[in-house]
Every structure is written in structure tokens, then in C-alpha cells.
Amino acid sequence: MTASPELRESLDGLTIPKLVRACMALHRSTAGTATAAAVFTLRLLARRVEEPDHEIAALKQQITDVIRQHIPQLLDCYGVGPDTAAALLIATGDNPERLHSEASFAALCGVSPVEASSGKTQRRRLNRGGDRQANSALYTIVLARLRWETRSRSYVEQRITEGKTRREAIRCLKRYVARELYTIIIRAHARPREQALAA
Structure with missing residues (x-):
């Protein structure tokens, strides 16, 4: 001034x-x-x-290089960037085999449904447990998909027409994304072990 x-x-x-x-x-x-x-x-x-x-x-370039070296398929998924991929890999840890199913990965990330039924009302609520950074990473991925991917938008709209709130529909989409990414992470970790056994 x-x-x-x-x-x-x-x-x-x-x-x-x-x-x-x-x-x-x-x-x-x-x-x-x-x-x-x-x-x-x-x-x-x-x-x-x-x-x-x-x-x-x-x-960011350093993180991207490390992820591309170990699990390049993760960055090829829609909405997954180096920050979100790193948060999910940190939550998974060095030993993803301890996660026996994609449901355990979803629980680890705090996106598994929690029963909140009362009387005649049958519903599930958001899970407030789990790794909050991984949960935030999944939420960021979901927001990117909702903004740019028509398939995810139509999925959320379909859930809303079924009577779910927008938050519940987003929770369902986070669960779906967790299932997709768990498969990629487990396959990538299993490949080097299979190669070592073959050698």
C-alpha cells in the first residue's frame, strides 16, 4: 500500500x-x-x-517414481494420484497378506458398513474407525470420480433413487473403490513372490 x-x-x-x-x-x-x-x-x-x-x-515426483517402480497399475486407476496411492500403500503396510480379504482392507480404511438399524429401520452408517489417511485418500478418489466419471455419477444417482442419502451412496462408492484397489495391491505384492518361487 x-x-x-x-x-x-x-x-x-x-x-x-x-x-x-x-x-x-x-x-x-x-x-x-x-x-x-x-x-x-x-x-x-x-x-x-x-x-x-x-x-x-x-x-510428488519422488513418490510417483517409487509407486511406478512397485505398483504402476495403481496410478492407472481413475482418480488415483501419487498422494492417494501413497496413503493407501502406507495403510496396507509391507505385509498386505495379513489382510485376508477385501472386507478387511475396507475395515482398515474405515469404509466398511457399520450396522445402525433400530426397530423397523434397517440401515448402515459411515464407519468412523480405521486409518483416517486411507479413508481420506479413498474420499479424494471418489470425489474425482464423481466429478469426471459418468459411471460413478450414475452409480451414486442409482443408490439415491433406491432411498439412500448422498452420504450413504458415497460410502457405498468408497467401499467399491476399496474393493477395486485392494485387488490391484494384492496382485502386485503376490507377483514378486511368485517370481521368487519360480526361480
């Missing part, structure tokens, strides 16, 4: 990414002036904003 009007007007109305790039490109003016101090500060802040973005990109 205290910078010169020319500087303020050149940066006015820009989106945050454009503003950061514009601040990085500012030319230094004569030292000792208020404009020089403002430019120095803006360039410093822009660098501070950009640095975490570079770190995030580098870490």
Missing part, C-alpha cells in the same frame, strides 16, 4: 500465480528509495512462495 502508484498498478488485479511471477521479474531500482525497498520485499516474498511449490513438485 505504501509503494509507488506505478508499482501498485502494475501488480493490481493479477491472480496469485501471475502475481508471484510478476514480483520475481521486478527490476531492482536505486537503493535507498521506498520503491527499491518495496521491490526487494516483493521479490523476497515471491521467492518464499515459489520455494515450497518446487519442494512439493520434487516430493
Whole structure:
């Protein structure tokens, strides 16, 4: 606000990414002036904003490379990104054979149905147990599918017409996604062991 009007007007109305790039490109003016101090500060802040973005990109690339090396099929699933895949693999652990079925994987991720029937009302509610990061990863995958995949949208609409609430329909879809991803994870872990036995 205290910078010169020319500087303020050149940066006015820009989106945050454009503003950061514009601040990085500012030319230094004569030292000792208020404009020089403002430019120095803006360039410093822009660098501070950009640095975490570079770190995030580098870490995401590292995670992607590790997942592609071990379970590339997981990233090929619709809506699964490196962050969500990593969260699910961390929840599964080094020994996925301890999960005897996809139902146990769903329980681990907190997407198995919990009986909440009372009297004549028969219903199931959301599971509030399990690994919350894995549950959040499945929810993120479901949101991506609901936004871009017509099959998932029609599935949720069908469940709603059957009398379920939107939250219950999303819980059912999370359970379906957990079943699909469990199969991929188990097959990927079983393959190296089969190769070792064959050798």
C-alpha cells in the first residue's frame, strides 16, 4: 500500500500465480528509495512462495517414481494420484497378506458398513474407525470420480433413487473403490513372490 502508484498498478488485479511471477521479474531500482525497498520485499516474498511449490513438485515426483517402480497399475486407476496411492500403500503396510480379504482392507480404511438399524429401520452408517489417511485418500478418489466419471455419477444417482442419502451412496462408492484397489495391491505384492518361487 505504501509503494509507488506505478508499482501498485502494475501488480493490481493479477491472480496469485501471475502475481508471484510478476514480483520475481521486478527490476531492482536505486537503493535507498521506498520503491527499491518495496521491490526487494516483493521479490523476497515471491521467492518464499515459489520455494515450497518446487519442494512439493520434487516430493510428488519422488513418490510417483517409487509407486511406478512397485505398483504402476495403481496410478492407472481413475482418480488415483501419487498422494492417494501413497496413503493407501502406507495403510496396507509391507505385509498386505495379513489382510485376508477385501472386507478387511475396507475395515482398515474405515469404509466398511457399520450396522445402525433400530426397530423397523434397517440401515448402515459411515464407519468412523480405521486409518483416517486411507479413508481420506479413498474420499479424494471418489470425489474425482464423481466429478469426471459418468459411471460413478450414475452409480451414486442409482443408490439415491433406491432411498439412500448422498452420504450413504458415497460410502457405498468408497467401499467399491476399496474393493477395486485392494485387488490391484494384492496382485502386485503376490507377483514378486511368485517370481521368487519360480526361480
